[in-house]
Amino acid sequence: MTREYEDLGFTGFDLTVTRSRGTFVLIRFVVAVVRFLPASDKAGGSEQAIHNGVQPPAVGGWQSKGVIHLGGGWTASVDVDPSARTARADIAGHGHIMNNLQAYGKNTSITIDGRTFTLTPAGTISKAAGSGPDTTVPAPSGTPAG
Numbered sequence: 304m305t306r307e308y309e310d311l312g313f314t315g316f317d318l319t320v321t322r323s324r325g326t327f328v329l330i331r332f333v334v335a336v337v338r339f340l341p342a343s344d345k346a347g348g349s350e351q352a353i354h355n356g357v358q359p360p361a362v363g364g365w366q367s368k369g370v371i372h373l374g375g376g377w378t379a380s381v382d383v384d385p386s387a388r389t390a391r392a393d394i395a396g397h398g399h400i401m402n403n404l405q406a407y408g409k410n411t412s413i414t415i416d417g418r419t420f421t422l423t424p425a426g427t428i429s430k431a432a433g434s435g436p437d438t439t440v441p442a443p444s445g446t447p448a449g
Contacts (some may be wrong), residue, residue: 311335320447350433377418390426404428 318330368381376397383390391405394415401415404422412421418429 316340368426371428373420373428375418375430375432376432379420379422379428381422381426381428383424388424390422390424392426393420394420394421394428 317330320330323326342360363380366386368383371379371381371392373379378395380395381390381391381392388408389406390393391403393400393403394413395401396416397418402413404411404413404420406422406424408424410421410423411417414420421431422428
C-alpha cells in the first residue's frame, strides 16, 4: 500500500566509540522524520473503512449480487463490476441454466421462451412475462423426456 506523507526534515546524532588502543570511531545516525497523511478515497475506499471491516470495491473485480428469484421458477445469478459499469447474469429456468446476459454500460435484453429478461449495468435484472403457459417445466425425475 502506498501512502502520502509530509517530510518534516531530518534529525540525527553522533556516537563516538573509544577503542582500547586509543582510537575512536565516529558513528553518525541520521533519521528522516515524516508524518503519514490520512488515507484518501482516491482508490475507491478509505483506510478507516478497511479497519472497520468494510472492504471497498475491488477495481476491476467482480462482486456477486447473489441469486435473484424472478418468479415462475426463473432465477438469475448476478455479478457486477462497479468500476467497469458492467454486469453479467446466468439465467435459469426451473434449475437449468438457459442463457446468460452481459450489460456493458447500457441495459441489455434477451427473450427466452417468450419471456424478456433485462439486465442493467448496476446488476438489476427483471423479467417481463410472455403470453402462454410456462413450457420450461422439466420432465419428472426418472421419466424420459419427449
